[in-house]
Amino acid sequence: xxxxxxxxxxxxxxxxxxTIDTDKCNGCGxxxxxxxxxxxxxxxMFIDLEDKTAASITEEHRKKIKYTCSSCKPESNQSPxxxxxxxxxxxxTWKSQ
Amino acid sequence: xxxxxxxxxxxxxxxxxxxxxxxxxxSWKSKDLITAGVDVGSVGSKAAIMVNGEAYSWGIIRTGSxxxxxxxxxxxxALKGTGLKISDLKYIVGxxxxxxxxxxxxxxxxxxxxxxxxxxxxxxxxxxxVLDVGGQDIKAIRIDETGRxxxxxxxxxxxxxxxxxxxxxxxxxxxxxxxxxxxxxxxDQEPPPVSCTCVAFAKTEAMGLLRKGWSxxxxxxxYTRAMAVRMANLINRVGLEKELVITGGQxxxxxxxSRIEVVLGxxxxxxxxxxxxxxxxxxxGALGAALFGKAxxxxxxxx
Numbered sequence: 123x124x125x126x127x128x129x130x131x132x133x134x135x136x137x138x139x140x141t142i143d144t145d146k147c148n149g150c151g152x153x154x155x156x157x158x159x160x161x162x163x164x165x166x167m168f169i170d171l172e173d174k175t176a177a178s179i180t181e182e183h184r185k186k187i188k189y190t191c192s193s194c195k196p197e198s199n200q201s202p203x204x205x206x207x208x209x210x211x212x213x214x215t216w217k218s219q
Numbered sequence: 220x221x222x223x224x225x226x227x228x229x230x231x232x233x234x235x236x237x238x239x240x241x242x243x244x245x246s247w248k249s250k251d252l253i254t255a256g257v258d259v260g261s262v263g264s265k266a267a268i269m270v271n272g273e274a275y276s277w278g279i280i281r282t283g284s285x286x287x288x289x290x291x292x293x294x295x296x297a298l299k300g301t302g303l304k305i306s307d308l309k310y311i312v313g314x315x316x317x318x319x320x321x322x323x324x325x326x327x328x329x330x331x332x333x334x335x336x337x338x339x340x341x342x343x344x345x346x347x348x349v350l351d352v353g354g355q356d357i358k359a360i361r362i363d364e365t366g367r368x369x370x371x372x373x374x375x376x377x378x379x380x381x382x383x384x385x386x387x388x389x390x391x392x393x394x395x396x397x398x399x400x401x402x403x404x405x406x407d408q409e410p411p412p413v414s415c416t417c418v419a420f421a422k423t424e425a426m427g428l429l430r431k432g433w434s435x436x437x438x439x440x441x442y443t444r445a446m447a448v449r450m451a452n453l454i455n456r457v458g459l460e461k462e463l464v465i466t467g468g469q470x471x472x473x474x475x476x477s478r479i480e481v482v483l484g485x486x487x488x489x490x491x492x493x494x495x496x497x498x499x500x501x502x503x504g505a506l507g508a509a510l511f512g513k514a515x516x517x518x519x520x521x522x
Contacts, residue, residue, distance in 0.1 A: 126370040132452055139456070168328045170367070171514055184373065 125169060129179040130187045136218035138188040140196070140203075142177055146211035149175035156206040159183070161190050177212070191216075233386035234281075235263075235396050235468070239296050241276040243496055253303065254310045254516060256333065256508025257290050257324060259317030262354025262382050263468055266293035267505035268303065272513045274340075276301055277502045282354075286320035294323065310512035314504050316355070328511055330504050331360055331371050337503030338464050339366025340510060342488045347460040350450060350479070351503070352469035354382040359453040361460065366507070370457050382468040384421070388442060391422055392435045403439035403474030410437050412445035421445070439474070447478035454483065462488045466503035 130139035144167060154162045154177060161183040166173050183190045194201035196214035204212050247253055247270045254272075258265045260282060267277040278296030282289045290313065294305065305311075305323060313321025314333040321327065330351075338349040344364040351358040361370040389396040410433075413424050425438050433441075454463070463485050469475050470490060480486055491497030498506070 125368055128370070128372040128456060132456070168332045168511070171511070171518060 125167075127176075127178065129184050130215075131185070133188070135188070137215060138191070138196075138218075139215040140179055140187060140191065141213045141215065143211045143213075144169070144174065144176040146209045147176040147207075148209060149177070151177070152206040152208075153177050153203040153212060156202040158194065158202065159190050161187070162203060230393070232389040232393055233396050237278075237280045237296075239276070239278040239299055240496070240499070241301060242274055245270065245273070245275050247275060247301070247303065249307075252513055252516065253308055254312075254509045254512035255294060255297070255308045256312050256314060256505040256510070256512060257294055257321045258315040258330065258333065258502070258504035258508060259286050259290050259293070259313070259321060260315045260354050260504075261317075261356075262386075263501065264289040264293040264315075264317075265502045265505040266290075266297040267502050267509045268297050268301065268308070269506070269509040269513060272510060274498060274506055274509075277499065277505060279499070279501060282317070286317035287322045290317065290321040291323070310516040312508035312512040312515070314508040316353075325512070326515065328508060331358060331368055331373065333504040333507035333511065334358070334466055335360050335362045335368045335507065336366045336510050337505070337507030338362065338466055338500075339364075340506050341466075341491060341498045341500060341503055342462070342464050345462045346464050346488065348454060348457070348463045349503075350454055350463070350465045352381060352450065352465060352467040352475070354468060357381060357450055357453055359450075359457045361457050372453055372457050384446070385469065385472065387422060388425070388439065391425060392439060394435065394439070397471075399439060400443070400472035400474035400476075402436055403443040404477065405436045406434075406440045409444060410441045412448055413441045415445070443472075443474040444478055447475055447482050450475075450479055451482040454479075459483060459485065461485060464488050464500070466500045468501050470500040 125144045127142050128139050162177050163180045164175050165178040167176050197216040199214050251270050254269050256267045264282045265279050268275045276297050278293050280293050311324045313324030313327045314330045318327040334351045338346050349360040359372045413421050428438050493499035
């Protein structure tokens with residue numbers, strides 16, 4: 123079943139979001155290894171009375187994602203995490219004004 | 220207006236009321252399946268007891284510096300006068316910001332799932348969008364008719380525009396926190412929102428406006444409006460689908476709720492009459508946790 127998690131924020135300078143489809147994500151952790159900023163982690167989520175391991179953005183980076191992720195050129199949606207995911211579970215939405 | 224509580228003559232305007240509720244007309248028997256949910260938030264700790272999946276009692280206290288202690292106190296408060304002991308609870312689920320620090324819990328579950336389940340329990344299957352405004356963060360959650368999470372936006376940039384921000388404003392303007400929402404609506408015309416909801420900056424901006432001769436009501440209206448706009452943006456990000464409900468402490472702030480309705484152009488489902496034995500949206504997370512406790516206990520019995 124579908125569950126989409128959004129991490130990021132909109133501020134005066136634009137929109138910055140990393141979106142993870144936890145239904146597609148199988149918790150393989152390839153994106154975690156590829157992230158040059160160590161901003162990704164595997165987290166236990168509770169879905170349909172089961173614990174499921176899926177990728178998420180670490181607490182530390184959630185509030186500064188605009189800076190953390192900028193060097194990976196997320197506006198192209200071709201950052202290392204996106205490319206590492208064979209299941210296409212990660213998407214970047216980056217719109218700076 | 221209520222008399223604010225005083226400690227050593229210093230009026231603490233931010234201090235909100237702790238309370239316990241036992242649902243009237245409800246009782247428990249030893250063969251009942253009794254479960255608990257303990258939601259340790261950054262500002263409030265809530266514990267709810269359910270008998271066979273129905274809300275039985277709850278307690279709400281302010282979170283102290285020690286999460287395990289706050290969890291224990293909240294649960295003890297919910298159990299007070301019920302004749303129940305912790306050993307009568309078949310399954311305890313911990314949730315919230317401090318969920319890993321709930322010592323008596325059988326399991327910890329993220330607050331997103333618990334708030335979704337709790338909102339479904341309080342308002343029923345028509346709820347599709349839940350805005351949880353807690354003490355230090357805001358979450359926008361989309362759910363299906365069973366209360367299952369479909370999509371969520373976990374965090375925004377900082378603690379701006381949360382319950383804690385309101386506490387700071389209550390102190391600054393010397394208005395009891397429980398009166399803030401109503402007072403913010405006492406303006407003839409809605410002023411423009413403050414430019415920044417950041418608690419520190421908004422406080423400076425508010426002081427400037429007060430010096431300029433703005434009334435407290437007008438300043439509060441401008442701050443509350445800015446908070447509502449920020450929350451509406453969050454909801455729009457996950458997609459607004461009716462019915463909309465608000466959980467968490469700020470669900471009791473009429474100034475926030477009515478402005479969100481204006482900004483989004485959608486009415487929220489009516490707030491239960493929590494002062495008079497209705498369910499309290501502030502305990503949504505704890506209620507959801509207790510429901511998961513029941514489901515997990517039953518699942519374990521089957522296997």
